[in-house]
Amino acid sequence: MKPRTLFDKIWDSHVVTSRPGHPDVLYIDKHFIHEVTSPQAFAGLRRRGLPVFRTNRTVATADHNVPTKDQHLPIKDALSRMQVETLTKNCADFGIELYGLGHPYQGIVHVIGPELGITQPGMTIVCGDSHTSTHGAFGTIAFGIGTSEVEQVLATQCILQYKPKRMKIEVNGTLGKGVTSKDIILYIISKISAGGATGYFVEYAGSAIRSLSMEARMTICNMSIEMGARGGLIAPDQTTFEYLKGRPFAPQGEAWEKALAYWQTLYTDEEAEFDRVLTFDAADIEPMITYGTNPGMGIKITDRIPTANELADTSELPSFRKSLEYMGLREGAPIKGQPVDYVFIGSCTNSRIEDLRQVAAFVKGKKKAPHVEVWVIPGSQQVRKQAQAEGLDRIFAEAGFEMRGAGCSACLGMNEDKIPPGKYCISTSNRNFEGRQGPGARTFLASPLSAAAAAITGSVTDVREML
Amino acid sequence: MQKFTTLISTAVPLAVENIDTDQIIPARFLKATTREGFGENLFRDWRYNPDGSPKPDFVLNNPQYKGEILVTGKNFGCGSSREHAAWAIADYGFRVVVSSFFADIFKNNALNNGILPVVVSDAFLKKLFAAIESHPQTQIEVNLEQQTITLLEDGSQESFDINPYKKTCLINGYDDIDYLLSLKAEIEAFENGRLTGQV
Numbered sequence: 001m002k003p004r005t006l007f008d009k010i011w012d013s014h015v016v017t018s019r020p021g022h023p024d025v026l027y028i029d030k031h032f033i034h035e036v037t038s039p040q041a042f043a044g045l046r047r048r049g050l051p052v053f054r055t056n057r058t059v060a061t062a063d064h065n066v067p068t069k070d071q072h073l074p075i076k077d078a079l080s081r082m083q084v085e086t087l088t089k090n091c092a093d094f095g096i097e098l099y100g101l102g103h104p105y106q107g108i109v110h111v112i113g114p115e116l117g118i119t120q121p122g123m124t125i126v127c128g129d130s131h132t133s134t135h136g137a138f139g140t141i142a143f144g145i146g147t148s149e150v151e152q153v154l155a156t157q158c159i160l161q162y163k164p165k166r167m168k169i170e171v172n173g174t175l176g177k178g179v180t181s182k183d184i185i186l187y188i189i190s191k192i193s194a195g196g197a198t199g200y201f202v203e204y205a206g207s208a209i210r211s212l213s214m215e216a217r218m219t220i221c222n223m224s225i226e227m228g229a230r231g232g233l234i235a236p237d238q239t240t241f242e243y244l245k246g247r248p249f250a251p252q253g254e255a256w257e258k259a260l261a262y263w264q265t266l267y268t269d270e271e272a273e274f275d276r277v278l279t280f281d282a283a284d285i286e287p288m289i290t291y292g293t294n295p296g297m298g299i300k301i302t303d304r305i306p307t308a309n310e311l312a313d314t315s316e317l318p319s320f321r322k323s324l325e326y327m328g329l330r331e332g333a334p335i336k337g338q339p340v341d342y343v344f345i346g347s348c349t350n351s352r353i354e355d356l357r358q359v360a361a362f363v364k365g366k367k368k369a370p371h372v373e374v375w376v377i378p379g380s381q382q383v384r385k386q387a388q389a390e391g392l393d394r395i396f397a398e399a400g401f402e403m404r405g406a407g408c409s410a411c412l413g414m415n416e417d418k419i420p421p422g423k424y425c426i427s428t429s430n431r432n433f434e435g436r437q438g439p440g441a442r443t444f445l446a447s448p449l450s451a452a453a454a455a456i457t458g459s460v461t462d463v464r465e466m467l
Numbered sequence: 468m469q470k471f472t473t474l475i476s477t478a479v480p481l482a483v484e485n486i487d488t489d490q491i492i493p494a495r496f497l498k499a500t501t502r503e504g505f506g507e508n509l510f511r512d513w514r515y516n517p518d519g520s521p522k523p524d525f526v527l528n529n530p531q532y533k534g535e536i537l538v539t540g541k542n543f544g545c546g547s548s549r550e551h552a553a554w555a556i557a558d559y560g561f562r563v564v565v566s567s568f569f570a571d572i573f574k575n576n577a578l579n580n581g582i583l584p585v586v587v588s589d590a591f592l593k594k595l596f597a598a599i600e601s602h603p604q605t606q607i608e609v610n611l612e613q614q615t616i617t618l619l620e621d622g623s624q625e626s627f628d629i630n631p632y633k634k635t636c637l638i639n640g641y642d643d644i645d646y647l648l649s650l651k652a653e654i655e656a657f658e659n660g661r662l663t664g665q666v
Binding site for chain 1: 482483484485487489490493494495497498499500501502512517540541542545546547548549550551553568570571572575576579580589630631632642643644646647648650651653654657658
């Protein structure tokens with residue numbers, strides 16, 4: 001048999017039918033839904049008089065629109081409340097499992113799927129959210145879809161897709177002190193641009209990727225979409241299996257052994273071909289930060305902001321200038337030392353227990369800078385509970401960091417948590433778009449460690465100087 | 468879905484690259500549970516000041532530029548998968564978006580809502596911007612059957628790609644869901660035939 005990539009193996013085993021002149025009909029193993037991108041899909045089902053085809057393959061949670069304070073009280077914003085209530089009603093009417101506000105499993109959809117063991121190697125997973133690529137860390141084909149497609153999956157458990165091209169991104173070598181998986185992905189995106197992987201599905205490989213924990217792998221796969229990729233995956237290995245074992249929805253006993261035998265076949269064959277291969281050296285990666293208004297505008301924290309003359313493509317000049325004007329930054333200026341007003345540690349990129357442990361270990365015994373407001377938003381109720389059990393909440397409180405309830409929070413300027421106009425926020429989230437964290441908000445994307453360092457000093461800091 | 472065959476219209480030039488879906492429709496306007504009314508907040512923060520007054524410099528507020536075609540810089544629609552971006556564009560009255568390349572999810576969302584994303588070369592895009600900016604009344608013809616986009620003032624033309632399935636859907640106003648529903652028996656057969664160890 002022709003050598004195949006991991007991506008091909010999973011894709012091929014999920015094609016229901018492939019007709020000439022038509023996209024492939026791809027079977028979807030797991031479908032996650034949330035309150036923002038599902039209501040119109042359920043309305044479509046009602047209009048057509050259709051049931052949900054396979055109710056056991058869809059799981060729902062409320063995350064984008066939920067407040068992170070006083071979660072036991074009714075949501076204050078009427079529209080947000082109605083959207084969350086609509087999800088509850090839709091799930092009840094159509095027979096879908098909902099981990100809503102107040103449920104011990106509630107949290108960011110891309111945090112709860114993996115932590116509950118719902119996400120498993122070899123699956124196809126979709127969700128009406130572009131960061132669905134996160135689940136690729138388990139060796140899945142996982143990608144974001146629009147609401148029309150959410151309706152299609154609810155109605156038929158399938159989606160129409162043209163097979164994307166395959167890209168391999170290899171990162172080899174050992175990461176330096178203070179350099180995390182967030183820095184790896186910000187580095188890759190800065191090299192290939194915010195649109196550089198459009199049309200591709202990426203496999204991350206190489207010794208530096210292999211050495212990462214599941215949480216760290218999720219951070220990388222999460223941001224695949226930020227370079228335009230349809231998704232990104234990592235072949236499952238012992239790290240993956242150990243993470244999954246014993247989780248609430250992971251297979252058990254005989255079923256575990258059977259699943260494990262299948263999962264162990266999920267790797268790219270040696271001679272398999274990719275349409276594009278990129279290789280990076282982990283030793284060249286340093287703590288990264290973005291200075292502009294797309295995730296491709298990233299630099300090493302020790303670097304200067306580029307000048308117009310240094311741009312590779314002159315057609316980008318107007319967008320580059322618009323970006324710096326929005327950010328209130330000067331071309332050629334250093335980014336280190338730039339004051340920040342807010343620190344946001346959270347989002348589907350970096351809100352897992354490992355992220356919180358890393359931040360807590362670093363800030364223990366330190367105090368935040370007086371002018372900075374620091375929010376730590378656990379990705380799920382389970383992460384929050386675990387952080388409390390380990391006493392991380394006390395470390396945060398002593399440092400002046402505010403830990404709240406689970407949700408998407410200040411990542412997207414939709415719920416109550418917003419960064420005020422003109423203020424600078426160093427954020428562990430995934431997007432630095434204009435107004436992403438609130439109208440006029442200015443975002444620096446960075447790792448949890450770099451964000452924690454900035455919280456202590458009050459400005460953009462090279463965390464390595466504090467380790 | 469609304470059918471699309473041929474359109475002749477003036478165009479609105481928005482020469483910015485990497486326009487993400489948060490610019491097209493900011494998240495705080497995604498709280499509706501229906502598909503209607505998003506056009507009001509299309510490009511909200513570029514179009515209006517915080518007090519709600521229009522920003523005179525933004526192209527949608529410039530009375531010179533009107534039409535059903537939006538011409539934009541490369542990597543249009545990157546970022547969030549929100550279909551609300553496509554709904555906002557359609558609700559505002561655009562039927563075609565022209566760029567030198569589109570983000571994948573946005574492209575699918577547009578096609579699922581009767582909006583035609585037309586990919587042109589960088590050179591042709593530049594030419595379109597120059598023609599529209601120097602002569603806002605310039606007419607552009609987009610012919611889906613022929614897969615051509617033509618600047619009518621000088622007849623310059625480029626062909627564009629679209630996959631044959633989506634082309635048929637647009638011309639006939641078919642939704643993907645109709646096709647998928649017609650395959651129910653095959654989907655069930657696939658489920659029954661699966662021998663993998665997955666749940």
